[in-house]
Amino acid sequence: MKSILTDRQLAITIDRLSHQLIENHLNFSDTVLIGLQPRGIYLSDRIHRNLQTLLPGVQIPYGRLDITFYRDDYKSGKGLQAPDETDIEFSLENKKVVLIDDVLYTGRTIRSAMDAMLDFGRPAAVELLVLIDRRFSRELPIQPDYTGRTIDAIITERVKVLWKERDGKDEVVLIA
Numbered sequence: 001m002k003s004i005l006t007d008r009q010l011a012i013t014i015d016r017l018s019h020q021l022i023e024n025h026l027n028f029s030d031t032v033l034i035g036l037q038p039r040g041i042y043l044s045d046r047i048h049r050n051l052q053t054l055l056p057g058v059q060i061p062y063g064r065l066d067i068t069f070y071r072d073d074y075k076s077g078k079g080l081q082a083p084d085e086t087d088i089e090f091s092l093e094n095k096k097v098v099l100i101d102d103v104l105y106t107g108r109t110i111r112s113a114m115d116a117m118l119d120f121g122r123p124a125a126v127e128l129l130v131l132i133d134r135r136f137s138r139e140l141p142i143q144p145d146y147t148g149r150t151i152d153a154i155i156t157e158r159v160k161v162l163w164k165e166r167d168g169k170d171e172v173v174l175i176a
């Protein structure tokens, strides 16, 4: 198992991503953040918390989206996973939506998320923020707008983002 980002590097990267969002969305008047269940929400929780600290007094709508029933492999076994909670208490109609996930690989999770998201309204625009972009592995024409780290990994390897809240420590690792 090889370390890609230490806890400190992860914190610095999340800070940078938060500032990049501020560069593009300033006071977040029409922008909402949506974290993807199950693992993307740890990143989105931290980014939302960072933004609330950096922009005191600004309320940034933030929700969490489960995509289980929108996966294209839902009927093939993988979809038999128990769904997580969707918690979006606002409309996405005409909003700028920033989807947040930990890893972008084939792009199928994000495709499902875009489908699931439409149940909450028709956004004006959708952006994608990911902590890790695994290049050259896409099966769909989906690319991130904000990237923590781009990595090249071979097909047998897997990137895993560990979160203190869930895994006991913050780290990004490459598992052979």
Ligand SMILES: O=P(O)(O)OC[C@H]1O[C@H](OP(=O)(O)OP(=O)(O)O)[C@H](O)[C@@H]1O
Residues within 6 Å of the ligand: 036, 038, 039, 040, 101, 102, 103, 104, 105, 106, 107, 108, 109, 110
């Ligand atoms: O771009 P993709 O190929 O969809 O992979 C990205 C997704 O993979 C991981 O989730 P999870 O481990 O639940 O999904 P996976 O088993 O499909 O990799 C990760 O949290 C991303 O959501």
Ligand SMILES: O=c1cc[nH]c(=O)[nH]1
Residues within 6 Å of the ligand: 103, 104, 105, 106, 134, 157, 158, 159, 160, 161
């Ligand atoms: O390396 C990978 C590929 C897909 N999903 C992950 O979480 N890691």
